[in-house]
Amino acid sequence: MSATDLAARPNVVGTRMLRKEDPELLTGEARFVADLMVPGACHMAVLRSPYAHARIASVRLLSGPVHARRDRCLYRC
Amino acid sequence: MQVRMRVNGTEYVHEVEPRLLLVYYLREVVGLTGTNVGCDTSSCGACTVLLDGESVKSCTMLALQADGAEITTIEGLASPDGTLHPVQEAFRQNHALQCGYCTPGMVMAAVSLIREHPDLDEATVREGLEGNLCRCTGYHNIVKAVLAAASAMSAGVPA
Amino acid sequence: MIPAAFDYQRASTLDEALSILADRGEDAKLLAGGHSLLPLMRLRLATPAVLVDIGGLRDLSYVQDRGDEVAIGALTRHRDLQISELLLNQVPVLAHVAGQVGDPQVRHRGTIGGSLAHGDPASDLPAAILALDGTLCARGTSGERTIPATEFFTGFLETALRPDEVLTEIRVPKSPGKFSFKKFNRRAQDWAIVGVVALSDSPARVALVNMASTPVRASATEAALAAGAAANEAAQRASEGLEPPSDTNATTEFRRHLATVLVRRALEEVGL
Known part of the structure; x- marks a missing residue:
């Protein structure tokens, strides 16, 4: 890097900088993952065991229409 | 059921399920995703919008309860020319x-x-x-x- | 968390609400601000078949001077109580307590009637109305009746309201004297782990939040004060006759201890 390049760069050291990402975040334009709506995306939800210490006794895949299919775990206490 | 409200100055009319919450109406039906869902239990305030000028948690209201109201979301706060509020x-x-x-x-x-x-x-x-x-x-x-x-x-x- | 499906009926008059209630009975729930009911419905702890939205009945939102009493429409929001000049002058405890419910967003939606009809022992306003010896007015298809606050809260989330009744008005005696409200919680917007409302008006009254399955008066403390006991001594009897709940926030014993400390501070604050 030449001396001229250095001189052309804004001096950031000791300067108050505003964040580049803030305007989007402040106007609702920023997109978080939950804001992305991908056409045809599958949705999932995790059903956690209601038992703190249990063995999985079986896992059954229930058939049905794609949008209503779910895996079901049976817990044994 | 039909719901009608002004959001950021634009009038919207939609058929919605009664159980649809205002925040999901704004995000998924109107398409304004600036309002976030945080805790989903009316604690965190991420979903706060203005209803007739007052702050409310849009996750704890039915869209139908806002029928006839004026809603302002984060997208409606800056001036049309982009000047921030x-x-x-x-x-x-x-x-x-x-x-x-x-x-x-x-x-x-x-x-x-x-x-x-x-x-x-x-x-x-x-x-x-x-x-x-x-x-x-x-x-x-x-x-x-x-x-x-x-x-x-x-x-x-x-x- | 999405509520279970329900029928939604919007009442445009009180009579319309009453006729829907008469028709659908226990299947129906009234929806005012929704800040007690909707969270329960989202957790599916409540799954009413019909919601009767009375939120639009503007004529049930008022604070009026009625001579010795102040009358409050059941649909008056916490925020409106908080800034009511009449309450600030004549029943300042109620304006103050309303301003401590939840957070500003909650106070923009929640109503006094909704809070009372929900009957949650952890809520602030029921204890305030109890301490004030308020009266609640309910309208049903067969007419109107009044219920003293002391008989209104019958069990955990249970009140004397019948399924076909709507709570319409709350009346409280003017109480411009000193008051104290102590709310102990760990996070700003939480419900009180224990709360205390104390009024210096003669006879002195003390009501407790979250110390039983209903909002309650600290009767033993009140009796001690009436008999001339000092604040500290009367406060020691705060939980006498009560069985406070035990939960993740506090054990029964801790609540008993908190009650004695908070009641003492409240009594000292009102100058007893």
Whole structure:
């Protein structure tokens, strides 16, 4: 890097900088993952065991229409 | 059922299921995803919008309860020419945000708070934002920003 | 968390609400601000078949001077109580307590009638109305009746309201004397782990939040005060006859201890 390049760069050291990402975040334009709506995306939800210490006794895949299919775990206490 | 409301100045009419919550109406039906869902249990305030000018948690209202109302979301706060609202500008200048997830709700709650308390002091801001949680900033710069916005607005910066 | 499906009926008059209630009976729930009911519905702890939205009945939102009493419409929001000049002058405890419910967003939606009809022992306003010896007015298809606050809260989330009744008005005696409200919680917007409302008006009254399955008066403390006991001594009897709940926030014993400390502070604050 030449001396001229250095001189052309804004001096950031000791300067108050505003964040580049803030305007989007402040106007609702920023997109978080939950804001992305991908056409045809599958949705999932995790059903956690209601038992703190249990063995999985079986896992059954229930058939049905794609949008209503779910895996079901049976817990044994 | 039919629901009709003005959101950021535009009139919307939709058929909705009665159980549809206002926040999901705004995000998924109207398509304004600036309003975030945080805790989903009316604690965190990320979903705060203005209903007829007052802050409410849109996750704890049915869309049907807003029938006939005027809703303002974070998308409707800046001027059409892109000039930020004094609260948005103060948040930017005071570094009152980091990840930005709580920011839309925090800004809307602040706008409502300033409207209700033209003479804000620090204690009132801290108490007035008790319904909004931020996990990045430690609140300090948020409080600074709201105080700065309030004084800018009372000095005549257009809201 | 999405509520279970329900029928939604919007009442445009009180009579319309009453006729829907008469028709659908226990299947129906009234929806005012929704800040007690909707969270329960989202957790599916409540699954009413019909919601009757009375939120639009503006004529049930008022604070009026009625001579010795102040009358409050059941649909008056916490925020409106908080800033009511009449309450600030004549029943300041109610304006103050309303301003401590939840957070500003909650206070913009929640109503006094909704809070009372929900009957949650952890809510602030029921204890305030109890301490004030308020009266609640209910309208049903067969007419109107009044219920003293002391008989209104019958069990955990249970009240004396019948399924076909709507709570319409709350009346409280003017109480411009000193008051104290102590709310102990760990996070700003939480419900009180224990709360205390104390009024210096003669006879002195003390009501407790979250110290039983209903909001309650600290009767033993009140009796001690009436018999001339000092604040500290009367406060020691705060939980007498009560069985406070035990939960993740506090054990029964801790609540008993908190009650004695908070009641003492409240009594000292009102100058007893």
